[in-house]
Amino acid sequence: MSRAEDRQARASTRNGWLLSVPALLLLLFAASGPLVIVIVYSFLTPGQYGNVVWGFSPDGWIGVLFTRDIFDDTLGLADAHLTIFWRSVKLSLETTVLTFLAGFPTAWFIATRPPKARALWLFLITIPFWTNLLIRTFAINEVLRSEGLMNTVLMKLGLISAPIQVMYTDTAVLIGMAYVYLPLMVLPLFAAIDRFDMKLLEAGYDLYASRWQVLRHVILPIVKPGIVAGSILVFVPSLGAYVTPRVLGGGKNMMIGNFIELQFTQGRNWPLGAALSLLLLIVVMVALLVYVRAANKGSNPHG
Amino acid sequence: MSQTNAIEARHTIKAFGQGDSAHRALDDVSITIRKGEFFTLLGPSGCGKTTLLRLIAGFEMPTAGDILIDGAEVTDLPPNKRPVNTVFQSYALFPHLTVAENVGFALKMLGRPKAEVAEVTARMLALVKLEHLAGRKTAQLSGGQQQRVALARALAPHPKVLLLDEPLSALDLKLRKEMQVELKRLQMETGITFVFVTHDQEEALTMSDRIGVMSAGKLQQVGSPREIYTRPVNRFVASFIGETNFLPAKPVAGGVKLGCGAVVEAEGEGHTLTVRPEQLRLVAANEPGAIAATVENLVYFGTDTHLNLRLSDGEALVARVQSPPTGDAGFAMGQAVGVTFLPGAARLIRD
Amino acid sequence: MAKRFDIARLPGFAPIALLSFVALYLPIFTLVGYSFNAGNSVAVWSGFSLHWYSAAWANETVKAATLRSLSIATLASAIATVIATMAAIGTTRRRAFKGQTLIYVAINQPLMVPEIVTAVALMIFFGMLKQVTGYQGLGYLILAHAAFCIPFAYLPIRARLEGMDLSLETAAADLYASPWQTFRHVTLPLLGPGIAAGAMLAFVISLDDVVITEFVKSGGQDTLPTYMLGQMRRAITPEVNAISTLLLGLTVALLTAFFLLTRKRG
Numbered sequence: 001m002s003r004a005e006d007r008q009a010r011a012s013t014r015n016g017w018l019l020s021v022p023a024l025l026l027l028l029f030a031a032s033g034p035l036v037i038v039i040v041y042s043f044l045t046p047g048q049y050g051n052v053v054w055g056f057s058p059d060g061w062i063g064v065l066f067t068r069d070i071f072d073d074t075l076g077l078a079d080a081h082l083t084i085f086w087r088s089v090k091l092s093l094e095t096t097v098l099t100f101l102a103g104f105p106t107a108w109f110i111a112t113r114p115p116k117a118r119a120l121w122l123f124l125i126t127i128p129f130w131t132n133l134l135i136r137t138f139a140i141n142e143v144l145r146s147e148g149l150m151n152t153v154l155m156k157l158g159l160i161s162a163p164i165q166v167m168y169t170d171t172a173v174l175i176g177m178a179y180v181y182l183p184l185m186v187l188p189l190f191a192a193i194d195r196f197d198m199k200l201l202e203a204g205y206d207l208y209a210s211r212w213q214v215l216r217h218v219i220l221p222i223v224k225p226g227i228v229a230g231s232i233l234v235f236v237p238s239l240g241a242y243v244t245p246r247v248l249g250g251g252k253n254m255m256i257g258n259f260i261e262l263q264f265t266q267g268r269n270w271p272l273g274a275a276l277s278l279l280l281l282i283v284v285m286v287a288l289l290v291y292v293r294a295a296n297k298g299s300n301p302h303g
Numbered sequence: 304m305s306q307t308n309a310i311e312a313r314h315t316i317k318a319f320g321q322g323d324s325a326h327r328a329l330d331d332v333s334i335t336i337r338k339g340e341f342f343t344l345l346g347p348s349g350c351g352k353t354t355l356l357r358l359i360a361g362f363e364m365p366t367a368g369d370i371l372i373d374g375a376e377v378t379d380l381p382p383n384k385r386p387v388n389t390v391f392q393s394y395a396l397f398p399h400l401t402v403a404e405n406v407g408f409a410l411k412m413l414g415r416p417k418a419e420v421a422e423v424t425a426r427m428l429a430l431v432k433l434e435h436l437a438g439r440k441t442a443q444l445s446g447g448q449q450q451r452v453a454l455a456r457a458l459a460p461h462p463k464v465l466l467l468d469e470p471l472s473a474l475d476l477k478l479r480k481e482m483q484v485e486l487k488r489l490q491m492e493t494g495i496t497f498v499f500v501t502h503d504q505e506e507a508l509t510m511s512d513r514i515g516v517m518s519a520g521k522l523q524q525v526g527s528p529r530e531i532y533t534r535p536v537n538r539f540v541a542s543f544i545g546e547t548n549f550l551p552a553k554p555v556a557g558g559v560k561l562g563c564g565a566v567v568e569a570e571g572e573g574h575t576l577t578v579r580p581e582q583l584r585l586v587a588a589n590e591p592g593a594i595a596a597t598v599e600n601l602v603y604f605g606t607d608t609h610l611n612l613r614l615s616d617g618e619a620l621v622a623r624v625q626s627p628p629t630g631d632a633g634f635a636m637g638q639a640v641g642v643t644f645l646p647g648a649a650r651l652i653r654d
Numbered sequence: 655m656a657k658r659f660d661i662a663r664l665p666g667f668a669p670i671a672l673l674s675f676v677a678l679y680l681p682i683f684t685l686v687g688y689s690f691n692a693g694n695s696v697a698v699w700s701g702f703s704l705h706w707y708s709a710a711w712a713n714e715t716v717k718a719a720t721l722r723s724l725s726i727a728t729l730a731s732a733i734a735t736v737i738a739t740m741a742a743i744g745t746t747r748r749r750a751f752k753g754q755t756l757i758y759v760a761i762n763q764p765l766m767v768p769e770i771v772t773a774v775a776l777m778i779f780f781g782m783l784k785q786v787t788g789y790q791g792l793g794y795l796i797l798a799h800a801a802f803c804i805p806f807a808y809l810p811i812r813a814r815l816e817g818m819d820l821s822l823e824t825a826a827a828d829l830y831a832s833p834w835q836t837f838r839h840v841t842l843p844l845l846g847p848g849i850a851a852g853a854m855l856a857f858v859i860s861l862d863d864v865v866i867t868e869f870v871k872s873g874g875q876d877t878l879p880t881y882m883l884g885q886m887r888r889a890i891t892p893e894v895n896a897i898s899t900l901l902l903g904l905t906v907a908l909l910t911a912f913f914l915l916t917r918k919r920g
Binding site for chain 3: 103
């Protein structure tokens with residue numbers, strides 16, 4: 001490299017860093033950096049009235065899976081914790097499947113509209129996407145609660161005589177999460193289907209495939225990156241959900257997000273809360289890693 | 304008259320990438336472009352012609368070598384400190400500015416008084432005949448009009464050299480012909496040195512004072528259009544500009560000997576004989592001194608008819624004859640003919 | 655006319671899609687509808703009224719929370735937009751450099767880490783700072799919001815930059831513009847819609863945040879969403895519906911503006 005070339009390259013790199021520094025500093029201060037403190041806290045001793053006492057203790061991490069018997073100090077599996085983990089994973093998976101079953105036809109429908117109508121339909125998906133999650137949770141709450149829309153209509157129709165109690169059950173949380181996260185599934189699916197070359201359908205039918213076979217052997221394999229993206233985009237926030245289970249699940253049907261909060265409030269076990277946060281973070285990172293792998297494999301070079 | 308050249312590039316190397324994967328887009332190119340000439344850099348895509356232009360403009364820094372504009376070393380200067388302006392292939396007109404604001408951009412950047420900017424802008428718009436569109440946004444213009452704005456914009460600061468990067472490639476054939484004439488006129492009127500990059504040999508031949516033919520990062524030959532066409536120095540130049548025939552040849556006493564045994568006269572050095580299809584004469588098969596050939600195929604092109612010939616040693620040869628006003632060219636497939644070369648038409652070249 | 659074979663149609667898809675749209679909007683319309691209910695009960699419809707809007711307006715707590723939400727969102731989105739613009743210019747359209755991926759990952763980090771985890775981390779860290787410095791003000795919330803708004807501002811600006819013709823800036827340099835003049839006269843005007851779009855998304859995201867605010871806020875620093883969440887613990891009042899409807903209206907207005915901005919000259 002010549003002097004001038006070298007100078008140009010170095011100036012470019014230096015400017016790139018300099019321009020990014022303010023963003024990096026703010027993120028370090030108010031997003032990434034504090035995560036390190038969480039790691040430290042997960043290894044400290046819980047304070048009597050919350051917070052921590054500065055002394056090493058593995059109890060935060062042990063407490064994730066085990067409880068110490070109050071009388072003989074032996075460790076036993078913490079069934080309550082396992083129930084919450086299991087509920088979180090199960091509800092998140094169910095939410096993902098449910099949003100896919102509704103979202104795929106929706107995305108397909110939008111992508112196959114004429115251009116002008118398509119923009120409008122897409123806009124209709126985007127509004128809920130950007131609308132306050134809390135407001136949407138309130139909205140679904142208006143439908144589900146005992147005196148809500150669903151029960152009122154069903155009673156008026158004479159289909160039921162007493163309100164169905166859906167609120168504060170796992171079903172309510174599932175319906176709520178599927179409702180609030182549906183746009184997260186539709187948008188990446190739409191992006192993938194939008195890129196899909198409809199000529200391939202003609203080729204498929206021309207080569208004697210039935211509609212089902214075209215869907216199974218042509219469409220789904222090609223839009224797979226979009227399916228993976230949508231699933232991750234729904235699964236990850238579902239797993240960390242806090243607002244929706246809190247509003248629709250009540251105090252009993254906790255998911256891991258609410259369980260973490262509990263440790264910092266009534267639970268007064270900050271190290272356990274920190275350990276649980278990190279556990280959630282690790283699971284999410286693994287899910288994202290799977291996604292990145294799948295996305296890289298899916299990105300074919302003819303784009 | 305000063306004796307300085309408009310552009311001088313000395314042993315210029317430009318490598319992209321590093322280490323083993325490095326690719327030399329320019330491989331030790333030295334070139335001199337005279338003041339006031341219309342100079343064309345001609346070559347296929349990837350030959351390095353655009354890279355050379357971008358080095359002159361200052362958009363890229365050379366890996367090695369020097370670049371001089373008007374006798375002054377500019378190798379280390381950024382583009383905004385160089386007295387040259389560029390007409391981009393994509394025009395690169397500013398979409399947020401009007402036609403007039405685009406044309407006046409450079410003078411505004413140089414801090415010239417408003418009155419001067421307005422005066423020069425008006426003069427430039429008149430030069431390219433776009434006065435009536437001064438207030439339009441550039442997106443509303445046709446391709447040809449955008450091209451004229453790009454020209455006016457680059458000429459407005461009266462650069463020492465105007466660099467044109469395949470400016471006509473986006474235009475349709477008819478418009479391209481018009482712009483070729485237009486460019487030539489602008490160059491004459493302004494007296495500015497034009498460095499024009501193209502892959503179109505016809506464009507190069509019709510417009511240029513001199514042509515530099517490039518291939519694989521190297522400058523193959525520099526010369527007037529006539530020199531380049533009639534006296535190509537190597538196989539690449541001969542085949543890239545116009546159509547030609549190549550025959551293996553061996554210098555012998557009294558001429559060169561072809562594979563089929565015939566001995567012909569040829570200038571130059573090397574082991575390949577080149578002769579243009581239109582400089583072949585077809586004669587009777589038994590004519591003395593003629594090379595024996597068989598007509599394999601005839602292709603009608605309108606003004607001409609091409610004859611694909613086969614010599615006795617299996618070499619192929621194409622001859623071009625003018626199509627007669629009526630009837631066919633008078634040859635049939637399989638017919639035996641004799642071939643002679645016009646005097647001075649056959650040249651030996653290096654590979 | 656006989657029904658032709660429609661290549662792109664898949665049986666059952668259109669009904670499911672339409673049902674999904676109904677499912678998405680029915681609850682929202684219900685919420686909006688109930689906000690105009692005259693009655694005290696959320697269950698029974700007793701006629702149209704703006705009663706709950708005036709009740710919300712008269713509520714000093716709501717007024718303070720609204721003002722707080724708007725000032726946090728304004729400041730946080732302004733900070734996020736300025737530094738996201740710088741970062742976007744720093745990380746696009748230049749020779750790839752070491753650490754570029756790292757910067758990219760760092761900027762998008764708030765999109766990847768679950769909100770509850772960030773909330774807990776900030777609660778602990780800012781709690782320490784509050785103790786050490788004695789400062790309890792809104793600054794923590796503003797900085798926290800600005801941080802998680804960065805990727806939302808960054809992405810549309812970056813997209814706009816990547817869609818920009820690089821030769822325009824080259825042309826400016828060729829026409830004697832210094833690097834600063836090039837930025838001022840070419841890059842910035844062309845980037846304008848992207849920056850506005852990024853700022854709007856950042857504003858919406860800040861305005862909507864519940865989880866991080868809930869954990870970071872000091873006493874008496876409720877924003878509109880955390881106030882509403884607090885109200886949920888008790889019975890929901892139509893007042894909350896009225897506030898929700900107003901927030902919803904603001905979001906829709908901003909989004910419409912965003913779409914008009916990004917579509918133009920796209």
